[in-house]
Amino acid sequence: MNRRDKAFVAVAAELVEAARLFGGRGWALATSGNFSARVGERAVAITRSGCDKQQLLPDDLVLVNLDGGALDPPDARPSAEAAIHGQLYRRRVSVGAVLHVHSPAATVMSRLCEPEGAVVLSGWEMQKGLAGVLTHEQIVRIPIFGNTQDVASLAAVVGDHVTAHPEHPGCLIAGHGIYGWGASVTEARCHIEALEFLCECEWRLRAAAVPDGDRK
Amino acid sequence: MNRRDKAFVAVAAELVEAARLFGGRGWALATSGNFSARVGERAVAITRSGCDKQQLLPDDLVLVNLDGGALDPPDARPSAEAAIHGQLYRRRVSVGAVLHVHSPAATVMSRLCEPEGAVVLSGWEMQKGLAGVLTHEQIVRIPIFGNTQDVASLAAVVGDHVTAHPEHPGCLIAGHGIYGWGASVTEARCHIEALEFLCECEWRLRAAAVPDGDRK
Amino acid sequence: MNRRDKAFVAVAAELVEAARLFGGRGWALATSGNFSARVGERAVAITRSGCDKQQLLPDDLVLVNLDGGALDPPDARPSAEAAIHGQLYRRRVSVGAVLHVHSPAATVMSRLCEPEGAVVLSGWEMQKGLAGVLTHEQIVRIPIFGNTQDVASLAAVVGDHVTAHPEHPGCLIAGHGIYGWGASVTEARCHIEALEFLCECEWRLRAAAVPDGDRK
Amino acid sequence: MNRRDKAFVAVAAELVEAARLFGGRGWALATSGNFSARVGERAVAITRSGCDKQQLLPDDLVLVNLDGGALDPPDARPSAEAAIHGQLYRRRVSVGAVLHVHSPAATVMSRLCEPEGAVVLSGWEMQKGLAGVLTHEQIVRIPIFGNTQDVASLAAVVGDHVTAHPEHPGCLIAGHGIYGWGASVTEARCHIEALEFLCECEWRLRAAAVPDGDRK
Numbered sequence: 030m031n032r033r034d035k036a037f038v039a040v041a042a043e044l045v046e047a048a049r050l051f052g053g054r055g056w057a058l059a060t061s062g063n064f065s066a067r068v069g070e071r072a073v074a075i076t077r078s079g080c081d082k083q084q085l086l087p088d089d090l091v092l093v094n095l096d097g098g099a100l101d102p103p104d105a106r107p108s109a110e111a112a113i114h115g116q117l118y119r120r121r122v123s124v125g126a127v128l129h130v131h132s133p134a135a136t137v138m139s140r141l142c143e144p145e146g147a148v149v150l151s152g153w154e155m156q157k158g159l160a161g162v163l164t165h166e167q168i169v170r171i172p173i174f175g176n177t178q179d180v181a182s183l184a185a186v187v188g189d190h191v192t193a194h195p196e197h198p199g200c201l202i203a204g205h206g207i208y209g210w211g212a213s214v215t216e217a218r219c220h221i222e223a224l225e226f227l228c229e230c231e232w233r234l235r236a237a238a239v240p241d242g243d244r245k
Numbered sequence: 246m247n248r249r250d251k252a253f254v255a256v257a258a259e260l261v262e263a264a265r266l267f268g269g270r271g272w273a274l275a276t277s278g279n280f281s282a283r284v285g286e287r288a289v290a291i292t293r294s295g296c297d298k299q300q301l302l303p304d305d306l307v308l309v310n311l312d313g314g315a316l317d318p319p320d321a322r323p324s325a326e327a328a329i330h331g332q333l334y335r336r337r338v339s340v341g342a343v344l345h346v347h348s349p350a351a352t353v354m355s356r357l358c359e360p361e362g363a364v365v366l367s368g369w370e371m372q373k374g375l376a377g378v379l380t381h382e383q384i385v386r387i388p389i390f391g392n393t394q395d396v397a398s399l400a401a402v403v404g405d406h407v408t409a410h411p412e413h414p415g416c417l418i419a420g421h422g423i424y425g426w427g428a429s430v431t432e433a434r435c436h437i438e439a440l441e442f443l444c445e446c447e448w449r450l451r452a453a454a455v456p457d458g459d460r461k
Numbered sequence: 462m463n464r465r466d467k468a469f470v471a472v473a474a475e476l477v478e479a480a481r482l483f484g485g486r487g488w489a490l491a492t493s494g495n496f497s498a499r500v501g502e503r504a505v506a507i508t509r510s511g512c513d514k515q516q517l518l519p520d521d522l523v524l525v526n527l528d529g530g531a532l533d534p535p536d537a538r539p540s541a542e543a544a545i546h547g548q549l550y551r552r553r554v555s556v557g558a559v560l561h562v563h564s565p566a567a568t569v570m571s572r573l574c575e576p577e578g579a580v581v582l583s584g585w586e587m588q589k590g591l592a593g594v595l596t597h598e599q600i601v602r603i604p605i606f607g608n609t610q611d612v613a614s615l616a617a618v619v620g621d622h623v624t625a626h627p628e629h630p631g632c633l634i635a636g637h638g639i640y641g642w643g644a645s646v647t648e649a650r651c652h653i654e655a656l657e658f659l660c661e662c663e664w665r666l667r668a669a670a671v672p673d674g675d676r677k
Numbered sequence: 678m679n680r681r682d683k684a685f686v687a688v689a690a691e692l693v694e695a696a697r698l699f700g701g702r703g704w705a706l707a708t709s710g711n712f713s714a715r716v717g718e719r720a721v722a723i724t725r726s727g728c729d730k731q732q733l734l735p736d737d738l739v740l741v742n743l744d745g746g747a748l749d750p751p752d753a754r755p756s757a758e759a760a761i762h763g764q765l766y767r768r769r770v771s772v773g774a775v776l777h778v779h780s781p782a783a784t785v786m787s788r789l790c791e792p793e794g795a796v797v798l799s800g801w802e803m804q805k806g807l808a809g810v811l812t813h814e815q816i817v818r819i820p821i822f823g824n825t826q827d828v829a830s831l832a833a834v835v836g837d838h839v840t841a842h843p844e845h846p847g848c849l850i851a852g853h854g855i856y857g858w859g860a861s862v863t864e865a866r867c868h869i870e871a872l873e874f875l876c877e878c879e880w881r882l883r884a885a886a887v888p889d890g891d892r893k
Contacts, residue, residue: 264562266515368572369568369636370563370636370637371493371563372493374490374491374492381637387492431513435492436491438491439490442563445565446568446572449569450572452658453569453668454667454670461521
């Protein structure tokens with residue numbers, strides 16, 4: 030398996046499209062964010078460290094194993110958070126893509142709701158954009174994990190969570206943004222978009238200064 | 246009548262343009278939203294379920310009858326909310342297009358004002374973007390209906406309303422966004438844009454923390 | 462003078478560019494806004510009524526006299542607010558372009574500050590984007606006039622103001638948006654952009670809930 | 678050295694790209710903002726005064742010395758703030774590019790936090806987008822300097838600061854926006870984007886009306 034493999038080329042094109050779309054919305058400023066997709070059972074295409082997502086090129090994607098170790102090019106420097114992606118691919122064989130963005134509403138809500146450990150959603154039709162949610166009446170808890178520079182430990186926390194809650198399509202890291210995943214880049218994109226929109230709505234409710242008790 | 250019919254091709258092009266425009270503004274994230282236009286008396290072009298509106302293609306539009314049943318392709322899966330569109334076309338022969346978006350300001354205002362059952366507008370020149378409104382001095386009530394996953398019952402509520410108030414150009418569904426309609430895709434687009442802008446203005450007034458009594 | 466005149470063609474191109482730029486930012490949704498530029502002493506190119514500004518075409522510009530009467534095509538329906546534009550061209554021979562937008566921050570600030578009759582600005586470097594303002598220390602009053610559907614009377618109010626204050630580059634109409642003008646389309650564009658940015662900053666200060674007395 | 682020099686042409690292209698990107702986001706409205714990059718030890722490419730950044734052309738870049746004096750074309754009118762750029766290039770030989778924008782969140786935060794003399798950041802992963810910051814746990818102070826129309830004195834203040842704190846990647850000027858710098862246009866772009874995003878997050882926390890004491 031290398032970067033000329035058809036499967037790699039195909040998912041690289043999808044990741045470039047997703048990165049440019051999200052980069053163009055300001056969700057991955059200052060080289061933040063990272064994007065990956067599975068290429069077979071034991072390898073992943075992931076953005077290299079430090080590239081501009083709004084102008085991502087196919088060459089910015091490198092091939093790594095599920096530990097985040099570079100396969101092609103062998104001296105590649107994959108995203109520093111490749112281990113988090115790897116945990117998701119290891120723990121759930123059904124995960125085909127993992128996308129991480131620093132979008133403004135989710136980043137802010139991850140701080141505002143950190144004390145409760147989750148953004149708690151209900152009453153939004155958009156919740157149905159999350160796999161497994163069938164009605165706006167369902168109470169959906171998007172977990173928020175504390176941030177740390179110890180990526181291995183963060184990867185373990187996210188991995189343990191997805192093992193315990195295989196139905197969850199994403200999570201927030203406090204002050205750090207959204208991780209969203211899915212069977213395909215398309216589904217992961219959908220989860221990221223739904224989560225950011227829902228956080229934007231929740232933030233707008235709070236900014237309109239509606240006391241919690243008065244909300245419907 | 247099928248999808249090669251000239252009338253179908255023409256409105257499909259208009260719907261693609263509207264979907265890409267609104268999708269590009271973030272009003273139809275995560276495959277949300279649905280868009281339709283009448284093709285003759287008994288058929289409608291409508292977006293299929295689950296497609297990305299920002300990248301909509303003519304092939305994403307399918308032909309259905311006014312009950313939302315697929316005509317072409319016969320195995321098409323039209324939008325889950327096709328019945329709501331159908332009610333509007335049935336109840337008002339003058340309705341030529343129905344557009345539904347999850348735009349952020351309207352979605353949030355639909356929650357903030359749900360207890361009153363309407364977003365009440367006055368004093369905005371943009372109100373004149375709504376068919377039949379001739380002055381900013383008119384008090385305009387945009388009705389908010391409660392959301393439900395029972396699409397047939399929601400369709401009936403919207404249908405009954407438009408029968409009772411044939412002059413209304415749109416409504417909100419709580420936590421769910423805007424339905425806007427008009428004689429043409431162009432007029433329906435105008436109604437969606439006016440409603441989202443007016444909701445954005447009203448939300449900004451609230452976010453600036455102006456108590457109701459102090460507002461002019 | 463007609464629409465094939467070189468001077469008309471040149472300013473039409475500039476107005477199309479301005480309308481598409483502002484339309485793309487959401488400052489002229491739902492066919493709102495109107496844009497004009499002087500073509501000689503007694504004629505003006507102005508957008509026709511009801512066109513989509515984000516997709517404006519040269520054919521959407523019509524030639525009118527300073528009363529807003531159609532010259533070419535003779536049956537044109539110019540913007541309903543052509544009389545306001547005309548007053549500005551009549552009162553100040555140095556005015557070469559007039560642009561009107563429904564941009565969100567200015568529209569909201571025009572309501573929030575209507576009781577004071579002005580948005581009062583100081584301390585922003587961007588104030589220097591307004592012709593005649595040389596320092597952020599200057600206190601700049603952007604007048605707000607009450608809205609009315611009597612366009613002739615609104616035109617007289619704006620006209621009288623610009624006669625009394627020839628240095629002013631623009632004004633707000635309550636709930637209705639910005640009128641900005643200048644020697645050229647370029648200068649008028651600059652005034653619109655500066656006014657909307659300044660209103661956005663002032664709105665953001667208010668939304669951050671800073672009591673007036675605590676502001677620097 | 679002149680504007681046909683390869684080094685000039687290369688950095689001019691990078692500056693055009695940065696200006697169009699930032700201009701397109703509304704961070705340099707009304708001809709605000711200025712952009713420069715070093716061309717050798719004693720010369721700088723900088724935007725001329727008064728051009729539209731969203732539509733910047735290579736010809737809008739002029740060659741100046743480190744005092745901001747025009748070299749090519751000899752009658753060029755460089756940005757009025759060229760002296761500030763010059764101080765940064767003089768004081769730190771490692772500075773290769775200086776970008777200045779009027780972005781909304783930073784402009785507003787520069788007023789809200791002016792009394793404290795700094796925007797104080799902690800807990801945001803995006804802080805790592807600033808050169809030298811290795812963890813979200815670091816408390817980062819982005820200095821805010823008072824605005825003045827005396828550019829030479831403002832240049833001296835910024836210059837003295839960067840001499841005292843060579844690790845700082847940028848600063849705010851009250852009511853005036855961000856200055857960001859770096860070894861290259863790419864690094865300076867990254868610093869501007871990180872600073873605006875961080876200010877947006879901080880503003881959103883405040884707008885959600887969270888009392889300081891309750892924030893995590």
